[in-house]
Amino acid sequence: MITVQGVQNQTIAVLGLGRSGRATVAALAAGGAQVVVWDDGVDTREQAAQDGLQVLDLTREQDWAGISALITSPGIPHLYPRPHPVIARAYDLGVPVDNDIGLFFRSFATTDWEQFATTPRVIAVTGSNGKSTTTALIHHILREAGRPTQMGGNIGTGVLSLEPAHDGEVVVLELSSYQTDLARALTPDVAVFTNLSPDHLDRHGGLGGYFAAKRRLFAEGGPDRAVIGVDEVEGNYLANQLAMSAADDRVIRVASGQKLEGFGWSVFARKGFLSEYRKGRQVASFDLREVTGLPGAHNHQNACAAYAATRAVGIPPREIERAFHSFQGLPHRSQTVAEIDGVRWVNDSKATNVDAAAKALAAFPRIRWIAGGMGKEGGIEALTPFLGTVVKAYLIGHSARDFALQIGQIPYEIAETMEQAIARAKAEAQPGETVLLAPAAASFDQYPDFEKRGEHFTALVQALQP
Structure with missing residues (x-):
């Protein structure tokens, strides 16, 4: 405590x-x-x-x-x-x-630190999507590299339930906009901004208020290093506000799908390869395509952010690369549950909205898609551009028939329940295909939360294994 x-x-x-x-x-x-x-x-x-x-x-x-x-x-x-x-x-x-975040930051450092050889540090991660995966990946890298580390905040342990710091420890915190918006003290050593997409707008008075809540971690906190995802205009703006010049390496820009070469420090992923550039020179590069725990461009963005944060606390590139390969991903977030007869089964039950489902659908080449539940306002018509990889959809839950009217010419089947959807996908899936649970809907028609939905999917898939 x-x-x-x-x-x-x-x-x-x-x-x-x-x-x-x-x-x-x-x-x-x-x-x-x-x-x-x-x-x-x-x-x-x-x-x-x-x-x-x-x-x-x-x-x-x-x-x-x-x-x-x-x-x-x-x-x-x-x-x-x-x-x-x-x-x-x-x-x-x-x-x-x-709030408790403010209390943590004003209380974490103690007089005991005077006896430490290496001062403890705090890495804080915020953003709209991917912050849980990024936080867990940073924690995993540190642990695999032999650094003492704890993880908490919006994931795992509450901040005030963490243990007092050990010599050289790195504490990794996931912080939501609810937590950063009010905290009177925000002083991380490394702060990470993953990305921004509309969320919690009623709580923040609109998109500008939502971004302002995230921005406080950097503007109020004054981190030694700021890792900023620049794939959206808000991140690009934030990086520009924090850096004194393009060469200022206190800001590490990260991106997925675009090259970032003209900066003091940048990390980006293109065509499945992660690259680190410093002062205009490439200093590290490796292949992300075989990292099974981080599939798709959205996870490559998470990988870049975690790589940059752990480089900022001194972890060598090859140790980070090794840790990537042992990372299993978080439950219910593009989690590979099994591979059976050449078919990959993936649980992305956390994909409860169109934006999250689109990222999951973009991560795999040939998909048998399990979708449905309690549909949200606007339905799933916005997913139409992302359905080119879908071989067939198996629609479940309250919105199954509504979804069927919104997916165009994609072959589909009204499966109603998870059991029936999995049984039909198992009967029809071919080697090289992925059966993906990415519901694009809330779970409340059939399950108490997305975790229980994902756990049911996982249990049913595991029962298929010989």
Whole structure:
């Protein structure tokens, strides 16, 4: 656990008692704070009281006496579409509002570090797509290279539940826009921006607000190195804002599909090959096409970002390349589940929208596509340009018939259930083809979440193996 510093004998309020809220309570108490809590859920409040926590109704002004700060969970709106009433009350009273990310960055460094031979470092990853894969890949590379490392934030362990740093350790954090938007302290050593596509727009008041939340990690944080994906205009703008000149190697530009040669430091993937350039010269290159855990151009962008981040903390190129080949990918994200009789079975249950499904469909040459579920507004007509590799679609769930009307001339079958879709794909797939679960839809018609959908797919496929 990270003990929060600078709060001794202060009364700190915590709003929201989920995983991060509970960890925040413990970390504040360890730092000597008197902690009071509030949650909108009656059952949660009752459980907190039974656990010995002091529950105050923070919707009432009279319960704010003596409170010096409010720490809120990331999922609770603090600005758009409107602030939560408790947060609005804090604003009215002038009580500073922060989150666990802000507490982490102000508390991670301790006097113990004076005894370390090598100062610990933090790599923080944000962006719209690929940040979980990029974070996990960075962590995997560091571990394979023998560097002490922890991973947390929006993936795995909450930031305040991480262990205090060891000598030379690198902590890798995935940070969502919800987390970067409010944190009062953001001081990573290396910050990574993967890409930007529209998401959470109601929470951020539009695309500009969403980008601004991501940008705070760089503008507020002042990292020693900034790894910036420049395949979209927002990343190109951010790299330009941070660099003093094209030769400024504090900014490492990364891209998938375009060549980046005229900069102080760049990493890019083209035609399946990753290249690193420094001061106009190529210093490393290797083939990504045989890295089974990172299929497709979108994963090649993730690979470039992870490569750049780990190079920035001193990992040699060949060690990174070796680690790539042992990376299995994250569950439900272009995850190869099995290869049976020459047919590859891939679980991309996380592809719950058109953009994510398009990236998955672009990653493989001959696809038997399992799609459907609870379709989203606009359907899947926007996927039409990406269906050229689809041999046949097997449509499941609530939107199966709607999807059938939107895929043009692609052969399809209404399979209804995952079991039937897999059975039909198994009967018809030929060697060299890929059976891809990329639903382009939410899971809630048949499953509680995309993870359970992916786990069902995986279990059914594994049962096919001899």
